[in-house]
Amino acid sequence: MSGIWGRAQQQDFRGRVRGCLLGGAIGDALGAAIEFESLDAIRAAHGPGGVTDYVTAYGRPGAVTDDTQMTMFTVEGLIRAHVRRDAGGWHPPTDVHRAYLRWAATQAEWGPDERKKDSGWLAREEWLYARRAPGRACLAGLGDDRMGTLAEPKNPQSKGCGTVMRSAPFGLLVGWEPELVFQLAVECAAQTHGHPTGYLAAGAFAVIVHALAHAEPLEAAVQRTLALLAVHPGHEETSEALRRALGAVRQGLPTPERVESLGEGWTAEEALAIGVYCALVAEDARHGLLLAVNHSGDSDSTGSICGNLLGVQHGETALPPGWVVGIEGRGTLLELADDFAMEMTQAATVNSTAAWLERYPAR
Template sequence: MKRDEKYYKGCILGGAIGDALGHPIELKKLKVIKATYGSNGITNLTLNDKGVAEITDDTQMTLFTAEGILRANCKKGRCYIPAVVYNAYLRWYFTQRNIDTSGYDECTYNSYLLKYDELYEDRGAGNTCLTSLCKEEMGSIRDPINNSKGCGGVMRVAPIGLMYDKKEAFRLGCDCAALTHGHPSGYISGGMLSCIISCIIEGMEIDEAIEHAISFARDMDGHCECVEIVEKAVKLSENDLVDTDAIRMLGEGWVGEDALAIAIYSSLKYKNDFKKALICSVNHDGDSDSTGAICGNILGAYLGSDNIPKEWIDVIELKELLENISMDLLTGYEESEEWFEKYPKN
């Protein structure tokens, strides 16, 4: 069992670090990445003029997922959890679009996260997330909001695996991704990631965690794409192909199942070396920050924060907030004024 501070912090900080590592190369082809950073591609965090490695929308939204499930936990089963997470995503949408909140229940826009300027930064917010949340209607598996399978559903749901057991994590990961992504591959990939994180926290090896995620996915309509590519990623990780060639066979990470598969390939291939895994997960033609974020979530939960390079943890943007919310996810619920102030019951 890994219900321990270092694995929770590992998952959340690891995701943020992967996100930051991939951020400068998100829209660059591998050829250009190599021409800019050398034949090994990008191998270190890029710092801004404040000496900080910037996170992107993936981590911003992950923080709101965490906040949403912590708020739902305070309601003690008196709520539909995805609806509470949906309100958290509306708060993220508010940070990106500064919408008029005057017609809303005061509580919807009351959150300590809204005090962090960094969360208002435009760091490449995904179009599907923005357009879905703009509609002010909640997407669900039964009533899909669109037909998108972009990776915006999966890249944000890791915290769910830290709070719920594997079966619940799978279901909730799917439901929370389906709030904005209506194609089965857009939300089943989310369920699979949450489930993998939950299994790792339960103490499983990564490959065993993946098997559980696959078996839950098989019960869902429209699971074939996700299951097939994840199985392909597992097989490829056992081969001796050059990483960039293997990853090319898994896609570019723009859609949920490809992003998850690239992260899984990298996590399995370098499961004892956080740095190597992350470098592997971001150096490709596609959505480098999202594949890096997902790989960082998985391997951070598996290896723990003490196996993440300290020089990377020290420079990650919002480090303290990321660490504190990890601790809150570990605590889950606390009967105190201070807690209810952070995570209001209503």
């Protein structure tokens, strides 16, 4: 997209950002109560069709997990990176890492620390101070202040899906070239997961989202991502998983059993493949999201990834209204989405205001 945004472009982009964050949160919430259940157990508890609506988890229907929490802090880190760029500082991996440390604090502390004046508004949202089965590698990687890098990554043997499920926001950097989006997502994934599959799958997901944000078809986006991946050492598992997702589309009607042929979603490449497959075969958002969570595996993460893809592809209006209304933290998600869209399209206007700098401190 060009540097000059027309009103129609701004509205389209805002709808895609909202759709990406809300869709991911809805998929996350649909899978939250069943992520550790087998498909047989899901069907026994919820009927032959499995889960068809929010099921109570963490004390309420529509509750989100660490997937949505970390995605939100990715967004916040990217906004603050752009604010710092306009204030004279620019190193996005550092800003995202600081945002992830703020998320880690929500997993260890009872509530916001009002003494931290530079924490920004998101870290003051009390409802985010809740542990929702956070991944061990994410917690360990953010257990101290040292930032993992590609040269010295945290948890070098880890390739869990905790990298992919938080990386959709990198793809919303529509003014960036795909290669730079990929690189940033990879560098930020290495802050917690150092296995090449862990961080390359995150980069691949970000590039797919980036293409969808530019209104490219999903299959074309995956094919272009495969070409980008091919030059990176250690890409084989991620590339093969994406090729299997494309192949599964041509093997017949989508079923939970076909989803399970792609894996269980605990690892980065399997979660990415399942999310991509379900988005490719989705008749609509409801169908795709339910397909993405009703399987034996990491249902909330695969649902989240699928929801990110469907939301950015079709915009917020394509999401089932009842699910949108019922999602935990909807107001915060919409506020964050609109702030991101404003920062990306109207930075020159907002970054000079005291209110914006209080929300997103440039330090």
